[in-house]
Amino acid sequence: MAGQRWQRFRALPVATQAGAWIGTGIVALAVIGAVAPQPSKTPTSPASTVVVSETVGSSTPTPVVTAAPVASIVVTVAPTVVPSSAPTPQVTTAPAPTVHKVTATHVPATRTPVPRTPTPAPAAVSCHPLSNSGHCYTAGQFCRDVDHGVTGIAGNGATIVCEDKNGWRWIAH
Numbered sequence: 001m002a003g004q005r006w007q008r009f010r011a012l013p014v015a016t017q018a019g020a021w022i023g024t025g026i027v028a029l030a031v032i033g034a035v036a037p038q039p040s041k042t043p044t045s046p047a048s049t050v051v052v053s054e055t056v057g058s059s060t061p062t063p064v065v066t067a068a069p070v071a072s073i074v075v076t077v078a079p080t081v082v083p084s085s086a087p088t089p090q091v092t093t094a095p096a097p098t099v100h101k102v103t104a105t106h107v108p109a110t111r112t113p114v115p116r117t118p119t120p121a122p123a124a125v126s127c128h129p130l131s132n133s134g135h136c137y138t139a140g141q142f143c144r145d146v147d148h149g150v151t152g153i154a155g156n157g158a159t160i161v162c163e164d165k166n167g168w169r170w171i172a173h
Helices: 002-010 014-035
Strands: 048-054 063-069 090-093 151-153 159-164 168-172
Touching: 002 014
Parallel strands: 063 090
Antiparallel strands: 048 063, 151 159, 159 168
């Protein structure tokens, strides 16, 4: 039975097979994510190491406890007998590390300006009216609605008139 299913599956187009494998992988990841232990959401204190030492040069030993933040917690438990008349230990905390704020500024690269050649001023236009794009009309071109009946000068210096001859056109006169 399983062999027949496999043969039918292998007969499907490759794209369909790929979709089935991807879908199966997504379902498997969802199941693993649901079953996996979730991280604790309770706030924790920073890890610290506690060092206990005795003060040297004192006739009565006074324990000194120092706590300093570190990356992991190391706990060593040893049975101790504390006499009832022992002095209270002093607790000192290491100063917080100094944080220096460094800001980076972007300094643009300096460029030597490229000398530009001045563009020549446009030659005095001897034609009129000009097209919407600023060019001279020539005889035979279509006229704009605003030019109907207008007389002008073509780019070659000939007199042109916007007349209705098989459509509104510039006609040489």
